[in-house]
Amino acid sequence: MTPALETQMLVKxxxxxxxxxxxxxxxxxxxRHALIGPNGAGKTTLINLLTGALTPSGGRILLxxxxxxxxxxxxxxxxxxxxxxxxxxxxxxxxxxxxxxLAVGERLGHGNxxxxxxxxxxxxxxxxxxxxxxxxxxxxxxxxxxxxxxGKQRLLEIALxxxxxxxxxxxxxxxxxxxxxxxxxxxxxxxALPADVTVLLIEHDMDLVxxxxxxxxxxxxxxxxxxxxxxxxxxxxxxxxIYLGDAA
Ligand SMILES: Nc1ncnc2c1ncn2[C@@H]1O[C@H](COP(=O)(O)OP(=O)(O)OP(=O)(O)O)[C@@H](O)[C@H]1O
Numbered sequence: 001m002t003p004a005l006e007t008q009m010l011v012k013x014x015x016x017x018x019x020x021x022x023x024x025x026x027x028x029x030x031x032r033h034a035l036i037g038p039n040g041a042g043k044t045t046l047i048n049l050l051t052g053a054l055t056p057s058g059g060r061i062l063l064x065x066x067x068x069x070x071x072x073x074x075x076x077x078x079x080x081x082x083x084x085x086x087x088x089x090x091x092x093x094x095x096x097x098x099x100x101x102l103a104v105g106e107r108l109g110h111g112n113x114x115x116x117x118x119x120x121x122x123x124x125x126x127x128x129x130x131x132x133x134x135x136x137x138x139x140x141x142x143x144x145x146x147x148x149x150x151g152k153q154r155l156l157e158i159a160l161x162x163x164x165x166x167x168x169x170x171x172x173x174x175x176x177x178x179x180x181x182x183x184x185x186x187x188x189x190x191x192a193l194p195a196d197v198t199v200l201l202i203e204h205d206m207d208l209v210x211x212x213x214x215x216x217x218x219x220x221x222x223x224x225x226x227x228x229x230x231x232x233x234x235x236x237x238x239x240x241x242i243y244l245g246d247a248a
Contacts, residue, residue, distance in 0.1 A: 002065040004029040004198035005050065005081075005168050010059035012045055012222075019045045021222035022059070027168070027215075029064075030195045034209045035202050036233075037219035038242055043202045046219070047170050050200075051083055052076050064167065080167030084157040084174060092146040096137050096156050099145065100128040103163035128163070135159040135189055151182040158190060162197070169193070171201045175208060187212045206243075210234055218242070 005027040012020035019042045027033045035043050048054040050061060052073035061069045063079055071079070091099050104124050132141045135155045140148050145156065154174055161169055171190065175183040187208050190199060203209050209216065209230075216233040218226040220242050226233060233239055 001028060003027055003062070004031070004064060005200065006062040006065075007046075007050075008060040008062070010046070010049060010061065011057045012042075012049055012054060013057045019222050020049060020056070023219070023222070023224050025217055025224060027198055027200055029198055031198050031200075031215050032191055032213050033198070033200050033215045033217065034213035035200060035217050035219060036204075036206070036209055037225070040221075041219040042222040043219055044172060047083065047172050047200075047202060050076075050170060051081060077164070077166075080165075081170065082161040082164050082166035082168070083170040083172065084154075084161050091156075091160075092144070094145060095142050096132055096145060096148070096159070097125070097128055097141040099156065100131055100159055100163050101125055103160050104128050104131075107164050131159055131163055135162075136185070151178040151186065154178055154186060155189065158186075162193065166197065168198045168200065171199065171203075173202055173204065175203065175205065183208060184211065206234075 003026040007023050007025045010020055010023045011018065023046060035046065037043055045054065049056050052071060056069065060067055063076070063081060068076055068079065101124050104127050108124065129138070129141065132138055135158065137152060137155055137159065140152055145153065148156065158171070158174060174190065175186045178186055183205065190201070191212050193199065201212060213230060216228060216230060217224055218233065218239050225242065226236055226239055228236070
């Protein structure tokens with residue numbers, strides 16, 4: 001099966017520092033794939049290479065078998081790679097319903113149409129409301145985003161990315177800063193996304209990773225160090241040693 005997302009011998013250097021070292025990662029369609037590794041392992045750099053925020057020093061990136069290494073970040077979004085939005089000032093002033101309607105409208109190409117049929121607006125608002133319901137945000141969808149609890153703001157970021165109907169969703173610590181009791185819920189909602197959405201997750205909390213992922217890749221010092229199922233990775237003494245070394 002053609003991987004949804006693949007890197008081949010991907011390299012990133014910052015001056016003399018090799019931060020991504022010949023990483024060949026394969027994410028199968030529909031995967032709930034987690035990327036773990038100690039601080040400074042190169043996880044965020046890899047996500048930035050995948051989105052096009054950074055240009056690789058070597059190697060290739062393939063989306064559904066097509067080489068996207070030289071494409072712009074915008075082109076990658078158009079082709080189906082999304083990462084979570086950071087809530088900015090604009091979204092803080094809007095309600096979740098307004099924000100998601102903008103994202104859905106953007107996807108449908110309504111963005112620059114001044115006059116549009118009422119029925120089209122209704123379809124957009126219905127889709128936005130259904131999406132917010134799925135993300136358990138229905139009760140707050142008409143409040144200003146700035147008044148939402150932090151955990152709900154993180155869910156809104158993911159809902160905004162999903163409104164674009166991505167093929168591949170990249171999540172960089174989506175539960176960071178979310179209260180302990182809500183963290184599992186955030187990941188459970190992501191896990192329950194439609195099977196045709198491929199998810200690559202960076203997460204530090206091993207409890208969350210083990211309950212979320214069906215495949216885990218371990219990065220250490222820029223290299224892909226191990227890959228396997230939850231059982232394989234959680235029982236791997238070398239992976240444990242890396243984390244214990246990190247904690248030490
Ligand atoms: N723009 C840059 N210039 C120089 N070095 C950088 C740059 N960006 C990242 N690095 C270095 O690359 C290494 C990997 O950083 P990265 O943020 O990708 O790791 P990470 O695995 O996401 O870490 P964390 O879990 O702490 O977020 C670090 O040593 C970092 O200092």
